[in-house]
Amino acid sequence: GQQVMQIPQYQHVQEGEDFTTYCNSSTTLSNIQWYKQRPGGHPVFLIQLVKSGEVKKQKRLTFQFGEAKKNSSLHITATQTTDVGTYFCAGYGGSQGNLIFGKGTKLSVKP
Amino acid sequence: NAGVMQNPRHLVRRRGQEARLRCSPMKGHSHVYWYRQLPEEGLKFMVYLQKENIIDESGMPKERFSAEFPKEGPSILRIQQVVRGDSAAYFCASSPTGERSPLHFGNGTRLTVT
Numbered sequence: 649g650q651q652v653m654q655i656p657q658y659q660h661v662q663e664g665e666d667f668t669t670y671c672n673s674s675t676t677l678s679n680i681q682w683y684k685q686r687p688g689g690h691p692v693f694l695i696q697l698v699k700s701g702e703v704k705k706q707k708r709l710t711f712q713f714g715e716a717k718k719n720s721s722l723h724i725t726a727t728q729t730t731d732v733g734t735y736f737c738a739g740y741g742g743s744q745g746n747l748i749f750g751k752g753t754k755l756s757v758k759p
Numbered sequence: 760n761a762g763v764m765q766n767p768r769h770l771v772r773r774r775g776q777e778a779r780l781r782c783s784p785m786k787g788h789s790h791v792y793w794y795r796q797l798p799e800e801g802l803k804f805m806v807y808l809q810k811e812n813i814i815d816e817s818g819m820p821k822e823r824f825s826a827e828f829p830k831e832g833p834s835i836l837r838i839q840q841v842v843r844g845d846s847a848a849y850f851c852a853s854s855p856t857g858e859r860s861p862l863h864f865g866n867g868t869r870l871t872v873t
């Protein structure tokens with residue numbers, strides 16, 4: 649079945665440093681979604697990418713979708729303590745439309 | 760517009776008991792998904808339902824686990840004869856149109872089996 653892999657699993661940064669997490673799928677994706685889960689919280693939808701090579705920005709966050717639609721990345725510029733949490737990518741798998749999540753990248757930011 | 764409502768937030772069960780987890784989707788959403796999350800791990804897909812139909816249950820164990828989403832009322836995830844390995848956070852999510860739509864998650868039910 650489809651697999652969605654994310655690296656790194658953990659990332660510790662100093663406040664103000666940049667952060668990037670990478671997502672790879674074993675199959676071509678129709679779209680990819682990104683979610684953020686704060687410690688003790690629930691996943692919250694951030695963005696969806698649909699087009700090959702698409703780049704979207706949300707303030708300090710930049711999301712990219714690969715040309716082959718099998719990989720994606722999330723880059724955070726100048727991290728802040730409010731960025732702490734786990735970032736998940738997710739893609740739709742199979743014929744029934746269930747959303748498959750990567751294992752996430754847990755970001756910690758040292759003030 | 761209320762978000763996805765899950766209850767209870769915390770549930771403690773002894774081994775062998777039954778656990779019932781409830782999820783009311785956002786208003787206007789007819790697609791419900793259940794995910795399981797172990798500490799420090801990702802979200803594992805369990806089941807995808809629409810009103811009165813199970814669309815995909817490929818992630819749900821064949822034994823002891825069942826899910827429903829009746830015409831009226833919340834979606835229910837039922838775990839019979841719980842074991843310690845069932846301890847986890849169970850998240851429900853809903854979407855308005857199903858496939859390719861962003862999911863809206865509830866706060867989850869933290870199940871502890873003693």
